[in-house]
Each structure stands twice: as structure tokens, then as C-alpha cells.
Amino acid sequence: xxxxxxxxxxxxxxxxxxxxxxxxxxxxxxxxxxxxxxxxxxxxxxxxxxxxxxxxxxxxxxxxxxxxxxxxxxxxxxxxxxxxxxxxxxxxxxxxxxxxxxxxxxxxxxxxxxxxxxxxxxxxxxxxxxxxxxxxxxxxxxxxxxxxxxxxxxxxxxxxxxxxxxxxxxxxxxxxxxxxxxxxxxxxxxxxxxxxxxxxxxxxxxxxxxxxxxxxxxxxxxxxxxxxxxxxxxxxxxxxxxxxxxxxxxxxxxxxxxxxxxxxxxxxxxxxxxxxxxxxxxxxxxxxxxxxxxxxxxxxxxxxxxxxxxxxxxxxxxxxxxxxxxxxxxxxxxxxxxxxxxxxxxxxxxxxxxxxxxxxxxxxxxxxxxxxxxxxxxxxxxxxxxxxxxxxxxxxxxxxxxxxxxxxxxxxxxxxxxxxxxxxxxxxxxxxxxxxxxxxxxxxxxxxxxxxxxxxxxxxxxxxxxxxxxxxxxxxxxxxxxxxxxxxxxxxxxxxxxxxxxxxxxxxxxxxxxxxxxxxxxxxxxxxxxxxxxxxxxxxxxxxxxxxxxxxxxxxxxxxxxxxxxxxxxxxx
DNA sequence: GCCGTTTTCGGCCCGACTGTTTTCAGTCG
Numbered sequence: 022x023x024x025x026x027x028x029x030x031x032x033x034x035x036x037x038x039x040x041x042x043x044x045x046x047x048x049x050x051x052x053x054x055x056x057x058x059x060x061x062x063x064x065x066x067x068x069x070x071x072x073x074x075x076x077x078x079x080x081x082x083x084x085x086x087x088x089x090x091x092x093x094x095x096x097x098x099x100x101x102x103x104x105x106x107x108x109x110x111x112x113x114x115x116x117x118x119x120x121x122x123x124x125x126x127x128x129x130x131x132x133x134x135x136x137x138x139x140x141x142x143x144x145x146x147x148x149x150x151x152x153x154x155x156x157x158x159x160x161x162x163x164x165x166x167x168x169x170x171x172x173x174x175x176x177x178x179x180x181x182x183x184x185x186x187x188x189x190x191x192x193x194x195x196x197x198x199x200x201x202x203x204x205x206x207x208x209x210x211x212x213x214x215x216x217x218x219x220x221x222x223x224x225x226x227x228x229x230x231x232x233x234x235x236x237x238x239x240x241x242x243x244x245x246x247x248x249x250x251x252x253x254x255x256x257x258x259x260x261x262x263x264x265x266x267x268x269x270x271x272x273x274x275x276x277x278x279x280x281x282x283x284x285x286x287x288x289x290x291x292x293x294x295x296x297x298x299x300x301x302x303x304x305x306x307x308x309x310x311x312x313x314x315x316x317x318x319x320x321x322x323x324x325x326x327x328x329x330x331x332x333x334x335x336x337x338x339x340x341x342x343x344x345x346x347x348x349x350x351x352x353x354x355x356x357x358x359x360x361x362x363x364x365x366x367x368x369x370x371x372x373x374x375x376x377x378x379x380x381x382x383x384x385x386x387x388x389x390x391x392x393x394x395x396x397x398x399x400x401x402x403x404x405x406x407x408x409x410x411x412x413x414x415x416x417x418x419x420x421x422x423x424x425x426x427x428x429x430x431x432x433x434x435x436x437x438x439x440x441x442x443x444x445x446x447x448x449x450x451x452x453x454x455x456x457x458x459x460x461x462x463x464x465x466x467x468x469x470x471x472x473x474x475x476x477x478x479x480x481x482x483x484x485x486x487x488x489x490x491x492x493x494x495x496x497x498x499x500x501x502x503x504x505x506x507x508x509x510x511x512x513x514x515x516x517x518x519x520x521x522x523x524x525x526x527x528x529x530x531x532x533x534x535x536x537x538x539x540x541x542x543x544x545x546x547x548x549x550x551x552x553x554x555x556x557x558x559x560x561x562x563x564x565x566x567x568x569x570x571x572x573x574x575x576x577x578x579x580x581x582x583x584x585x586x587x588x589x590x591x592x593x594x
Numbered sequence: 595g596c597c598g599t600t601t602t603c604g605g606c607c608c609g610a611c612t613g614t615t616t617t618c619a620g621t622c623g
Contacts, residue, residue, distance in 0.1 A: 046606055050595035079596050117612090119621050154614060204623090247610090262623095277608090282623060289607040300608050 023505050024058050024065060025532070027089050030098060031055035034085070037101040039120040040109050040127075051085075053077035056283070058086065059532075060339040062539055065090065076342070108134025115164040117157075125150055139165055174212035175259050176494060177562060178524030181206065183255050184216040187235075187263075194231055196224040198268045203278040208332045209565035211494055211527045215250075215260035219275045225265035232263055270302055272315040277301035283337035284330075291325050291341070299325075333568040338535065351568045356580040357560060359388035361454055362433065362487060362519065362548030367412050368393035369401040371553040374412075374428065375419045380554030382426045388583050390429035390454045391416060395443040397435045398460050404432070406448045413451070427583055429453035433487060438462035440473045442480060449482035454590060456519070458487035459500065467501040474507055478516040484590040485546055486511070488521040488528040496525065504533060508541040517578055517590065520547045520570075522563025523556075534570025544589075546578050 035051035057075040058065065065086070068074050073083040089095055105127075111134065112123045126132040129150055130141050141147050142158050142165075184202050191200040197220055201207070204217030222228050229249045233241050242250035242260065249263045266274040277285065278301070292299040297306050304313040304324055315321045319329045328345035340348065363377055364370035370377070374391055381389045393412070394403040404412065409432065416430045431454030435443040438461055442449075449455050457477040459470070477483050489507055490499035511518050518537065521528045529537065529545070537543040547563040549556050567577065574580045578589050 044595080047595045049606080053596080077596070081595050117621070121620055152614065152619070156613060160612085278623085280623075285623090286607055293607075298608075302609090 022090055022093055024061060024536070027065065027086060028055040028059040030089050030095055031058065031082070031085065034095060034098050034101070036110055036113070037098065037105055040105055040113070040123055041101060042120070042124045050077070050079075051082060054082035054086070056337060060337075060342075062339070064540060106133035108137075111135060112138060115161065115168050117160045117164045122153075125152070135165060135168070173495060174214050175257070176524055177206070177209060177211055177213060177565075178559070179257055180213045180216050180259055183253065183259055183261070184218065186255070187216070187218060187261060190231070190235070191218070191220055191228070191263075194228060196222050196227045198222060199271050201275055203264070203275055204262075204280060207279050208281065208335060209562075209569060211530065211566065215262050217278055218261065218263045219271065219278055220263055220265050221268040221271035222265055223268065228263075228265055232261075266301075269314045272318055272321060273299075273303045274301050276318055276321055279332050279335065281336050284335035284341070287337055287341040288325065291327065295325070331568070333565060334571070336569075338532075338571075349571045349573050352564060352572050352574050352577055352580070354561070354564050356574040356577075357386075357547070357564065358582065359386040359390075359579055359586075360548050360551065360557060360560065361390040361429070361431070361485070361546055361579060362392050362456055362521070363389065363551040363556075364393050364401075364433075365391055367391075367402075367404055367408065368398075369552060374415050375422070377551070377554060378419050378423055378426055378428050380557060382423065384557055386426060388427040388429060388586070390431040392431040392433040392454065392456050394460075395432055395434040397437060397443045401460075403435070403443075406444060409448065409452070431455060433458055434483075435460055436473050436477045438465070438473075440469075440476045442477060442483070446480070446482055449480075452482075453587075454485070455483050456485045456487045457483045459491055463491060463497075463500055465501070467503055470500045471503040471506055474502060475510050478507075478510050478514050483516060485517040485519055487519045487548070487550070488523075488526050489518055490528050490530075490533070492528055492530075493525050494527065499528075504537075505541075508537040508543050511537070511543045512541045515544075517544050517546045520545055520563055520567055522547055522549045522559045522561075522566070524559055524562050526550070527562060527566045529570075531566050531569035534567060534572055538570070538572060538576055544578060545572060545576055548579070 031051050032055045035048050039048045054077055057077045061075055065072060071083055072078050072086040085095055085097065109123060109127060112118055126138065130146055132138045132141050142161050147153050147158050148155050184206055188200055188202065191197045199221040201219055203219045205213045206216055220228055225246060229244055232249045233244055233251060237253040237255055238251045239254050240252040242252060247265055251261050252258055253261055264274055264278055289299045292304060297304050313324065322329045328348055330340050334340040360381065365372060365374050365377055378389060394401040396403045396405045413430045416428050419428050431452050433456045436457050436459050437443060474486060478486060490502055492499035518529060520534060547567055549559040551557050578586055581589060
């Protein structure tokens with residue numbers, strides 16, 4: 022059991038305890054313990070003095086953690102699972118229903134799943150319960166309908182341009198003094214539920230009017246003094262929440278609505294240590310009655326004697342417990358010197374080698390690497406060893422023609438279902454960069470598919486593993502791969518792991534990056550896997566994800582000048 | 595369940611909003 026798995030058991034335990042009607046503070050204690058396990062800088066097994074060394078872990082939760090580590094199970098969890106109907110946790114995802122309501126519905130009406138809840142509402146049995154009424158019944162019905170439609174979370178790559186369009190429109194409004202994105206969008210999470218914006222204005226009414234009268238608005242959900250929510254359609258539907266605040270409260274509101282919720286909790290606890298109160302309106306000193314507002318977020322953090330934390334770090338994944346010098350000096354877009362994974366018309370790309378190189382030059386890259394698919398990937402017109410030789414000639418020609426960029430010749434080679442590689446060592450050693458990846462037999466069991474990737478990493482000619490877990494966000498689960506063994510072997514063999522910046526992949530994801538770096542010392546590469554010149558733009562998402570994973574410039578080989586890059590990937594021993 | 599240079603007991607983050615309520619509980623972000 023790794024840290025993430027133990028944390029997941031603790032969280033599950035907290036969910037069920039909550040439904041069981043346990044003391045909310047106890048529930049919260051389990052959630053805190055889960056976060057502590059997940060955020061621990063040292064593996065649990067090497068914690069001298071045991072889990073109770075972690076902040077928020079005491080005798081009780083430590084015993085549970087020990088039990089999970091030793092047996093892989095939790096007796097408490099099994100008892101709760103036994104006691105509570107299977108369908109109950111699902112009810113938590115219905116808007117407006119929380120643990121208290123579900124507890125009552127279950128105990129008084131015997132409601133155990135969504136269908137029974139719907140029936141109970143239709144029979145008007147729910148309105149008879151204490152604390153419920155007619156309106157609540159209607160809300161529950163709406164909640165069920167919404168839950169079944171599941172609009173789900175939007176990909177960052179879709180939501181970001183919408184928010185940017187709205188941002189520009191608001192900036193053009195003379196009544197708007199400042200406007201910024203907030204929420205998970207500003208934190209650059211891989212998916213977002215809605216697009217949050219914060220606006221500083223003296224005239225909220227006029228701004229609200231502008232928002233609700235935009236042509237893309239298909240529904241006004243809420244139009245109040247301080248908040249406008251609209252459903253817009255830009256080829257896909259997304260909810261946009263705009264907060265309207267007085268200019269002097271802009272920064273505290275921006276901070277509050279940027280979140281995350283967990284980070285905000287820690288910020289408010291911190292303020293309390295000084296006897297202050299933090300809210301979206303400012304920092305309030307109950308003694309003097311003074312309320313502080315700010316011009317920049319940096320001042321807010323300084324006020325709390327904290328180092329400034331960029332939005333990508335605000336997840337309560339340890340950032341609040343670090344001194345300034347222990348916070349990462351995050352990777353910046355300017356550090357990025359070249360893309361090492363892309364396709365051309367030789368396989369399934371849309372552009373030539375030269376067109377890709379020219380597009381890369383325009384972006385100021387110092388180098389790129391052409392990595393078309395290998396022979397076994399027939400659907401993508403994979404290249405044979407012979408094709409590779411001819412492609413190398415074309416790469417050489419482009420290098421002669423173009424000044425200021427170096428084109429490397431590589432391959433994205435399939436790891437075959439039986440674990441063999443698609444080319445012999447003799448073919449591989451001719452190439453500048455060898456990326457290995459999986460494009461078939463995704464459904465293999467954990468051991469088989471993990472072994473497949475380990476094999477590839479153990480080959481001295483394989484420099485990198487592309488999209489190591491194979492997940493497609495919202496569409497396909499990761500392979501059953503044991504990521505910890507991948508990280509461990511990557512560190513041992515010097516194999517570089519990819520953060521694939523394709524917006525559907527972002528693989529490795531933020532939490533993997535952080536753990537692979539901190540616990541295993543893995544080195545990474547960020548590549549777009551571009552199949553066209555336009556796709557180079559995705560690097561922005563890759564860099565944002567890397568920042569969410571606490572990566573610094575020195576963790577990512579794409580920040581190296583060419584000669585040092587060559588040294589780094591020359592792992593043949 | 596956890597925690598303590600004001601506390602080993604009595605707290606545990608803040609405010610808006612809604613719907614159920616004559617003063618508040620639950621949910622949400």
C-alpha cells in the first residue's frame with residue numbers, strides 16, 4: 022500500500038462516518054490524517070516513531086493507518102460498509118443534499134439509493150420530515166435530474182479560452198477596474214466545474230447587465246448584487262460565475278475565490294494564530310476593529326508571515342507547512358527550450374519535418390525532436406527501420422537548411438503486448454532520442470502491464486517513457502500500472518518520465534509528478550506530442566501541470582541547452 | 595479524533611444562501 026492508497030482508505034472511512042452521523046470533527050480528523058499521509062515528505066514506512074509523527078495524526082488514526090499498512094484493510098471501514106447501504110454515498114453527489122439530510126432520509130424513510138429517493142419525493146413522503154418541506158422536495162428532484170445529466174467537469178483547454186474571451190470583454194467595460202480569473206481555472210487544474218471570474222467595480226449592476234446580455238448566454242442562473250451566474254455556450258456549455266466586488270476588496274475576494282477550499286481553511290487557521298479573522302472581505306482584527314485590504318496578493322501572505330504562494334500551489338499539499346526556502350522555485354515558461362515528442366506526415370501528423378521545425382523556431386525553441394510512431398502501430402502508419410533511415414536523411418537536410426534550431430531524430434516506439442520492444446538495439450542506437458510507450462493491450466493486469474514498462478526502462482537505449490499511465494481525462498482510466506514501481510525504476514535506470522502536455526492526457530498528472538520527484542527523485546520531460554504545429558500551444562498546459570506538481574526547472578530536461586540535454590539522455594551504460 | 599508558551603477540556607474556518615424556521619440548521623464554495 023502506498024501513501025495515496027492509504028489516504029484513499031482514510032477518506033473513504035471519513036465519507037462513511039459522515040453518512041453514519043458521526044461527530045463532524047471526528048470525520049474531519051480522518052480527512053486531515055488522510056491529507057497528512059498524502060503530503061508526507063518521507064514514506065510512511067521510514068517514519069521513525071510511526072504515523073503519529075505526522076501533523077493531525079494521533080493515537081486513533083495512527084492505529085488505523087498501521088492496520089491498513091499491515092493488513093491492507095480496515096476493520097472499521099468494513100463494518101461501516103456492512104452497516105450502510107451501498108447506494109448511500111452516491112447520494113452525496115446530489116446538489117443540496119449533505120450528510121445530515123441523507124442520514125435522516127435513510128433512518129426515517131429507509132431511502133438507500135437515488136431511485137428510492139426519487140420515489141419518496143414523488144410520494145411526498147420527504148416533505149413530512151423535520152427540516153424538510155415542499156421546496157426542499159423540489160430542489161431534491163432538480164438535484165437528481167442534474168446528477169443524472171452529469172454535465173461533468175470541463176477540460177482546462179476548453180474552459181481557459183472561454184474565460185479569456187470574457188476577461189477581455191470585461192476589461193473593455195469602463196465600469197470594470199480590475200478583473201481576474203479565479204477558482205480552479207486560475208489554479209490551472211486539469212478539469213474545472215465552472216469558470217470563475219472576480220471583477221472590481223463601483224457599478225455592479227452595469228457589469229451584471231453586460232454579462233447576462235452576452236449572445237452566448239443560454240441561461241441566467243443567478244443575478245444578484247454580488248454574483249452573476251450564467252450558462253454560456255461556446256460550442257460546449259459551461260457555467261460562468263462572476264463575483265462583483267468593491268475595488269478595495271478585490272484582492273481579498275480574488276484570494277478567497279481562487280481557493281482551493283482546503284488552502285483557504287489553512288489560511289484562516291493561520292490568521293487565527295494572530296487573533297485575526299480572514300474572509301473574502303479582508304483580514305479583520307476583532308480587537309482594534311480594523312479591517313485590512315490589499316493591493317496585491319503578496320501583501321496578504323506577508324501579513325500572515327507566509328511566503329507568497331502562486332495559485333498552482335494552493336491545494337494544501339504541504340505548501341502551508343514549508344518555510345520560504347523550502348517552497349519550490351517553480352518552472353517558468355521561459356525556461357522551456359524545446360519539445361522532444363512530436364509527429365509528422367511520416368506517421369500520423371499533419372505537417373512535414375520542416376514545417377514543424379519552422380513553427381518551433383517561431384516559438385523560440387532551440388531544438389525539437391521528431392518522434393513518429395514505430396512499425397507495429399499500423400493505425401498510425403508506424404515507421405519501419407528502413408523508413409527511419411530515410412527520415413534521418415530528411416532531418417539532416419532540414420538541419421542544413423534552417424539556422425538557429427536543431428532537429429533531433431527520434432522515435433516513439435511501441436512497447437509490444439508481450440513486453441518486447443518494436444525495434445532491435447541496433448536500430449535504436451542510431452537514434453538521438455528513443456521514447457517508449459504503450460498503445461495496445463491497455464487492459465492487461467497490473468503485473469503484466471507494469472512489467473512491460475519496466476522492461477522498456479531497463480533497456481539502455483530507451484531514454485523516456487511517454488504518457489506513463491495512459492489515462493485520457495474523462496474518457497479512459499489509466500492502465501492498471503503500479504506507478505511507484507515505475508518511479509523507482511525510472512530513478513534507478515535514469516529513464517526520464519514524460520509529462521505529456523496533450524490536454525486530454527496531462528500524464529503524468531500533478532500529484533504523480535510531486536511524489537515521483539520527492540519520494541523517488543525522478544527526472545521529467547514535458548512534451549506536447551504535437552501532431553500539428555498548432556499543438557505546440559499545449560505546452561502551456563504541460564508547464565502549468567508541472568507547476569502544480571511542484572517541479573522546478575532543474576527537474577525537467579527540456580530546460581537544458583542542447584549539449585547538456587544530450588549528456589543527460591545518454592544513459593547507455 | 596486531535597490539540598494546547600493563555601487551555602489536558604473545549605474548542606475545532608468563514609460567510610452567504612436557502613428553507614425551514616420564531617432563532618436556526620444544513621449546504622455550499
